[in-house]
Amino acid sequence: xxxxxSKVADxxxxxxxxxxxxxxxxxxxxxxxxxxxxxxMVLVRALFRMGIPVSGKNLFxxxxxxxxxxxxxxxxxxxxxxxxxxxxxxxxxNPETAIKDLAGLESGGVCFYPDxxxxxxxxxxxxxxxxxxxxxxxxxxxxxxxxTYIGNMVYVGVLAQVLKIEMSALEAALDWQFGGRxxxxxxxxxxxxxxxxxxxxxxxxxxxYRVERMNATAGYMLVDGNAAGGLGSVYGGMTVTAxxxxxxxxxxxxxxxxxxxxxxxxxxxxxxxAIVQAEDELAAIGMVLGAGWAGARSMTTTSGPGIxxxxxxxxxxxxxxxxxxxxxxxxxxxSTGMPTRVSQGDLFACYYASHGDxxxxxxxxxxxxxxxxxxxxxxxxxxxxxTPVFVLSDLDLGMNQWxxxxxxxxxxxxxxxxxxxxxxxxxxxxRRYADIDGDGIAYRTLPGTNHPRASxxxxxxxHDADARYTEEPEKYRGNLERxxxxxxxxxxxxxxxxxxxxxxxxxxxxxxxxTDPAIIEAxxxxxxxxxxxxxxxxxxxxxxxSVVDFVRSHxxxxxxxxxxxxQLRLILQSDMPELAARLRPVCMLDGMPFTAAWIIxxxxxxxxx
Amino acid sequence: xxxxxxAPSKLNLIGLDKSDYKGxxxxxxxGCGHDxxxxxxxxxxxxxxxxxxxVIKLSGIGCSSKSPAYFLNRSHGLNAVHGRMPSVxxxxxxxxxxxxxxxxxxxxxxxxxxxxxxxxxxxxxxxMVYVIENNGVYGLTKGQFSATxxxxxxxxxxxxxxxxxxxxxxxxxxSGCGFVARSFAGDPxxxxxxxxxxxxxxxTAVLDIISPCVTFNNNPDSNKSYEWVRDHDSPLxxxxxxxxxxxxxxxxxxxxxxxxxxxxxxxxxxxxxxxEHDPTDRMAAIMLLERSRTDNVLTTGLIYYNPDRDTVQDxxxxxxxxxxxxxxxxxxxxxxxxxxxxxxxx
Numbered sequence: 007x008x009x010x011x012s013k014v015a016d017x018x019x020x021x022x023x024x025x026x027x028x029x030x031x032x033x034x035x036x037x038x039x040x041x042x043x044x045x046x047m048v049l050v051r052a053l054f055r056m057g058i059p060v061s062g063k064n065l066f067x068x069x070x071x072x073x074x075x076x077x078x079x080x081x082x083x084x085x086x087x088x089x090x091x092x093x094x095x096x097x098x099x100n101p102e103t104a105i106k107d108l109a110g111l112e113s114g115g116v117c118f119y120p121d122x123x124x125x126x127x128x129x130x131x132x133x134x135x136x137x138x139x140x141x142x143x144x145x146x147x148x149x150x151x152x153x154t155y156i157g158n159m160v161y162v163g164v165l166a167q168v169l170k171i172e173m174s175a176l177e178a179a180l181d182w183q184f185g186g187r188x189x190x191x192x193x194x195x196x197x198x199x200x201x202x203x204x205x206x207x208x209x210x211x212x213x214x215y216r217v218e219r220m221n222a223t224a225g226y227m228l229v230d231g232n233a234a235g236g237l238g239s240v241y242g243g244m245t246v247t248a249x250x251x252x253x254x255x256x257x258x259x260x261x262x263x264x265x266x267x268x269x270x271x272x273x274x275x276x277x278x279x280a281i282v283q284a285e286d287e288l289a290a291i292g293m294v295l296g297a298g299w300a301g302a303r304s305m306t307t308t309s310g311p312g313i314x315x316x317x318x319x320x321x322x323x324x325x326x327x328x329x330x331x332x333x334x335x336x337x338x339x340x341s342t343g344m345p346t347r348v349s350q351g352d353l354f355a356c357y358y359a360s361h362g363d364x365x366x367x368x369x370x371x372x373x374x375x376x377x378x379x380x381x382x383x384x385x386x387x388x389x390x391x392x393t394p395v396f397v398l399s400d401l402d403l404g405m406n407q408w409x410x411x412x413x414x415x416x417x418x419x420x421x422x423x424x425x426x427x428x429x430x431x432x433x434x435x436x437r438r439y440a441d442i443d444g445d446g447i448a449y450r451t452l453p454g455t456n457h458p459r460a461s462x463x464x465x466x467x468x469h470d471a472d473a474r475y476t477e478e479p480e481k482y483r484g485n486l487e488r489x490x491x492x493x494x495x496x497x498x499x500x501x502x503x504x505x506x507x508x509x510x511x512x513x514x515x516x517x518x519x520x521t522d523p524a525i526i527e528a529x530x531x532x533x534x535x536x537x538x539x540x541x542x543x544x545x546x547x548x549x550x551x552s553v554v555d556f557v558r559s560h561x562x563x564x565x566x567x568x569x570x571x572x573q574l575r576l577i578l579q580s581d582m583p584e585l586a587a588r589l590r591p592v593c594m595l596d597g598m599p600f601t602a603a604w605i606i607x608x609x610x611x612x613x614x615x
Numbered sequence: 616x617x618x619x620x621x622a623p624s625k626l627n628l629i630g631l632d633k634s635d636y637k638g639x640x641x642x643x644x645x646g647c648g649h650d651x652x653x654x655x656x657x658x659x660x661x662x663x664x665x666x667x668x669x670v671i672k673l674s675g676i677g678c679s680s681k682s683p684a685y686f687l688n689r690s691h692g693l694n695a696v697h698g699r700m701p702s703v704x705x706x707x708x709x710x711x712x713x714x715x716x717x718x719x720x721x722x723x724x725x726x727x728x729x730x731x732x733x734x735x736x737x738x739x740x741x742x743m744v745y746v747i748e749n750n751g752v753y754g755l756t757k758g759q760f761s762a763t764x765x766x767x768x769x770x771x772x773x774x775x776x777x778x779x780x781x782x783x784x785x786x787x788x789x790s791g792c793g794f795v796a797r798s799f800a801g802d803p804x805x806x807x808x809x810x811x812x813x814x815x816x817x818x819t820a821v822l823d824i825i826s827p828c829v830t831f832n833n834n835p836d837s838n839k840s841y842e843w844v845r846d847h848d849s850p851l852x853x854x855x856x857x858x859x860x861x862x863x864x865x866x867x868x869x870x871x872x873x874x875x876x877x878x879x880x881x882x883x884x885x886x887x888x889x890x891e892h893d894p895t896d897r898m899a900a901i902m903l904l905e906r907s908r909t910d911n912v913l914t915t916g917l918i919y920y921n922p923d924r925d926t927v928q929d930x931x932x933x934x935x936x937x938x939x940x941x942x943x944x945x946x947x948x949x950x951x952x953x954x955x956x957x958x959x960x961x
Contacts, residue, residue: 227960243946245938246709269948276934278945280709285735289702296706301939318696412957415950420943453671453691454714463684463692
């Protein structure tokens with residue numbers, strides 16, 4: 007008898023399987039635009055308030071209203087926050103997908119559904135809990151036009167009763183969600199309570215899943231990466247942002263605007279910044295470069311198709327040596343592909359962006375906290391190196407709710423890079439593209455510098471050390487080599503890799519960005535099964551020499567990434583051709599956030615070869 | 616009463632010589648109208664006493680876009696990518712609103728690849744002088760038709776142009792531009808006052824200057840050729856620009872002039888030569904351009920003027936200080952503010 011068969015036999019015999027406490031995923035299926043997001047966020051935050059490690063992931067369609075959407079909440083006493091391949095507890099709020107959602111429910115799972123859902127409930131290996139959604143919302147207290155929306159609060163109340171989520175935690179979460187606006191809280195709370203009480207009186211718990219209070223979230227925040235990136239940029243002294251709306255980057259600009267509007271105004275209300283919605287991504291990056299050239303700390307936020315549109319300007323920015331920060335919240339490719347699904351497929355598009363010989367500094371935040379840190383740090387790096395700098399986040403990191411340690415106030419003063427004043431020009435002269443310090447970084451002046459010799463003419467690559475037009479081969483080569491040296495020398499000064507060495511481990515894992523939680527979880531499971539691994543998380547390209555050391559210290563190194571070709575692996579292989587054969591791909595690209603199970607499966611199967 | 620004779624000074628109001636405004640030698644074809652425009656820009660910047668260090672000069676790609684290298688060497692210059700000068704200028708003027716910007720573009724740069732950015736910089740009303748050196752041909756790529764080429768025009772290699780021309784003044788007006796003028800590169804007497812007025816305008820000022828291409832588009836049947844324009848030009852106004860700091864009066868008769876006060880207090884005085892045109896009347900301006908098209912004439916002068924729109928910096932509610940020059944304490948909120956935000960997210 008298989009494990010599943012024995013579980014089923016147990017259920018049929020009414021046997022007790024033992025409880026599963028604070029260690030399961032819950033999936034809520036609903037229709038996009040139905041208002042379920044508020045309910046889901048309240049559930050996530052309530053669990054967080056109960057001290058239980060939790061993560062919330064919204065799997066949504068490219069649509070405003072009507073298409074199916076799923077919200078997955080994972081609680082994990084061990085602190086694992088990656089997506090799990092399946093959820094044993096489902097809430098079927100969307101009749102369109104109910105049949106498929108139920109069919110996908112694992113044996114022994116739990117199914118909550120509105121009691122008027124017309125669906126075949128003949129599966130015997132799952133526990134059903136009908137919910138009187140219509141009945142509880144068809145009351146005079148709930149305005150007629152809000153009943154569909156408020157109906158989502160019914161599953162909040164029922165789940166809370168059955169899974170033992172504390173009402174006080176729900177109330178606190180609801181209050182947080184509505185920013186303390188009593189009217190909104192009062193419109194929702196009675197329905198939650200009614201459902202909670204209805205479930206107490208009418209449901210006999212027959213499943214094994216529940217939660218209980220822990221103390222594992224103290225000192226953490228629950229926030230998304232885009233809010234963190236926007237906030238970090240505000241503390242980084244962003245002065246000009248030009249952007250064009252594109253999922254999933256839009257919320258970074260929105261959050262940044264909201265934060266800046268309270269944090270970066272003079273007492274008279276005047277803004278110490280400008281955030282402009284451009285007419286397209288070409289104009290956005292053009293404004294960013296114009297602003298960077300004139301001395302602003304300028305940035306944009308976009309996603310893959312926006313990066314495609316910006317390519318020409320990015321090459322110009324590289325050669326003209328203009329500071330700029332470009333956030334790329336990565337998602338699956340074309341706009342008519344799966345624009346609301348996660349990917350890490352823009353590494354090539356950013357690292358090698360544009361025509362000719364270019365290579366760009368890329369920062370790779372792996373947590374919400376790093377989104378904040380790289381928010382301010384990227385503006386320093388861009389001005390320090392006088393070049394476009396990318397920050398590659400992704401949809402999962404950017405738009406989903408993550409537990410994170412509190413943001414740390416910038417640990418370094420603002421770095422404006424090598425900018426000469428009129429006095430310095432008077433004293434030492436000015437040669438725009440001369441490598442005075444031997445680090446490839448030349449000095450610049452800003453327009454408006456009050457000195458007759460402070461000006462220079464900015465153009466692409468055809469210039470000499472004094473910014474004069476030239477097509478002489480020697481001068482072109484010299485300029486190109488200086489640019490290459492500048493970027494090469496940044497390797498050891500960018501955010502360093504995070505390394506966890508395991509003594510004696512023959513296997514190494516390299517990853518970046520939002521796959522971090524899945525890798526952490528996979529390593530624990532592998533260790534438990536006797537497979538020792540070390541782990542290096544890359545946080546910037548070009549990468550530090552320690553990455554080569556890491557690869558050299560392991561026989562096989564698995565490079566985990568959410569793209570088809572293994573773009574990071576290919577970049578690393580070109581950095582260390584002599585070690586290229588050691589690098590093996592663990593790629594997954596189906597639009598879903600990474601799971602530990604996928605990594606474990608890939609490593610185990612490749613290890614057996 | 617004795618009249619004091621004052622020797623004409625070689626220095627302008629801020630003590631600079633005209634040579635302080637010069638650029639590099641031009642590499643354009645001899646006789647190119649663009650060089651004449653560069654000469655007028657130098658003259659006007661000198662006469663206005665613009666501080667060259669406070670000027671930025673920008674361009675896109677094409678013959679016209681090379682010209683910022685040929686004037687104002689003491690100004691920061693930027694030769695951007697094709698058709699995208701407006702966005703770069705917008706960014707620079709957001710970064711430092713206290714600069715004076717002049718952009719030079721061409722008909723390919725503005726009328727084709729950059730038409731979107733042209734209309735959007737106008738929509739935002741970014742303060743700058745936007746000169747279009749319009750020759751109706753792609754010179755740098757050896758003579759293709761542009762979006763402003765005349766319908767039916769013939770070119771040696773490319774044959775007949777089947778498509779109607781884009782009127783960039785019309786595009787500017789319908790996009791909300793508050794200063795729209797047209798002139799001819801070979802008419803410095805008209806170009807100069809229009810340039811002066813444009814520099815005094817607090818917003819996007821568009822000057823569409825017909826600038827014949829001596830190499831590829833100087834066929835007598837092209838409306839961008841010297842011969843065609845000299846035969847068909849119908850000057851709209853005889854314009855004199857009078858900065859208030861100069862005690863110059865204009866030779867004009869009451870009833871024949873229209874004075875327009877600029878933002879800086881300067882005035883342009885328009886002498887009407889060809890009928891009644893009120894440049895503050897948007898509908899009249901549109902009608903004028905439409906009539907010029909149907910009449911096959913080139914109306915030059917100030918076509919439309921409206922100083923009432925907010926600039927982008929005002930619309931964005933920005934501080935008066937250049938954002939680029941804000942001190943660090945204005946850039947980074949204090950530690951306690953972050954602690955509050957962190958507490959709110961727990």
